[in-house]
Amino acid sequence: xxxxxxxxASVSTxxxxxxxxxxxxxxxxxxxxxxxxxxxxxxxxxxxRRTPGLRREELAMLADVxxxxxxxxxxxxxxxxxxxxxxRIATVLRLDPAEIEHLAALTGRNRAADDRTxxxxxxxxxxxxxxxxxxxxxxxxxxxxxxxxxAMGRALLDYPLRNDPRHDNIMWRVFLDxxxxxxxxxxxxxxxxxVAQFRxxxxxxxxxxxxxxxxxxxxxxxxxxxxxxxxMNVSERGTEIGALTLRRHPGIGDYTMRQxxxxxxxxxxxxxxxxxxxxxxxxxxxAAFFATL
Numbered sequence: 001x002x003x004x005x006x007x008x009a010s011v012s013t014x015x016x017x018x019x020x021x022x023x024x025x026x027x028x029x030x031x032x033x034x035x036x037x038x039x040x041x042x043x044x045x046x047x048x049r050r051t052p053g054l055r056r057e058e059l060a061m062l063a064d065v066x067x068x069x070x071x072x073x074x075x076x077x078x079x080x081x082x083x084x085x086x087x088r089i090a091t092v093l094r095l096d097p098a099e100i101e102h103l104a105a106l107t108g109r110n111r112a113a114d115d116r117t118x119x120x121x122x123x124x125x126x127x128x129x130x131x132x133x134x135x136x137x138x139x140x141x142x143x144x145x146x147x148x149x150x151a152m153g154r155a156l157l158d159y160p161l162r163n164d165p166r167h168d169n170i171m172w173r174v175f176l177d178x179x180x181x182x183x184x185x186x187x188x189x190x191x192x193x194x195v196a197q198f199r200x201x202x203x204x205x206x207x208x209x210x211x212x213x214x215x216x217x218x219x220x221x222x223x224x225x226x227x228x229x230x231x232m233n234v235s236e237r238g239t240e241i242g243a244l245t246l247r248r249h250p251g252i253g254d255y256t257m258r259q260x261x262x263x264x265x266x267x268x269x270x271x272x273x274x275x276x277x278x279x280x281x282x283x284x285x286x287a288a289f290f291a292t293l
Contacts, residue, residue: 021076032099090103126148129272134289141271158179241259244259249289252285258276261273
């Protein structure tokens with residue numbers, strides 16, 4: 001019989017593997033539950049604990065759900081979770097907005113239409129990014145495959161659009177291409193930030209074969225990616241508008257950009273990344289480089 005601790009939560013009686021996002025959901029919940037200080041959450045010091053953080057039954061009590069129900073959720077079973085229950089769990093786990101959205105996607109409350117037919121990129125977008133001139137601009141999809149770039153994006157950021165599933169993918173290039181890796185002045189910082197942003201994209205489509213293929217390549221080819229992926233960190237690229245990125249190019253030397261990432265209206269799986277010069281020196285370098293193209 002399905003256990004329903006409250007009227008706003010329900011559990012399917014299907015197998016634990018019924019939720020295609022189940023393993024990601026389980027790992028995400030365990031990681032954040034382990035990060036909560038029991039004493040800070042109101043539980044007395046001195047209780048003997050085998051693992052760090054809250055126990056499942058303690059989290060369940062704070063979220064006002066039954067321990068059995070929460071255990072099933074953390075096991076990755078097929079769960080239908082109301083917005084109210086999701087909000088209580090997120091509050092207990094102290095999740096930020098990006099993490100809350102990621103949790104919603106993993107529980108199916110923010111399920112995207114991952115089987116819709118893709119349409120060609122609107123010519124107006126291609127025209128727009130070419131009009132940006134010296135601003136290096138990329139258009140990429142939910143898998144982080146670059147599907148369009150202006151002249152500066154192709155030359156300065158080294159995305160010549162080879163129609164290659166490896167060299168056209170931002171994550172593959174960041175972690176498995178030494179030349180791309182060398183283009184970041186502080187590669188560990190930038191790469192780790194990419195992992196957290198990529199996990200949010202992955203969380204909406206965990207059953208997508210393209211994501212699974214990328215994860216196999218990245219985890220198998222990069223020890224750093226494999227390590228940072230286990231951190232379960234989640235962030236949204238759009239929230240980092242204005243973040244500084246220190247880059248290096250053999251033709252112009254070091255330069256500094258401010259990140260600007262926009263969502264394409266009508267298709268939130270497409271993003272336009274158009275970083276702008278962070279200082280006058282960078283602007284001059286980019287203008288001079290653009291004049292050579």
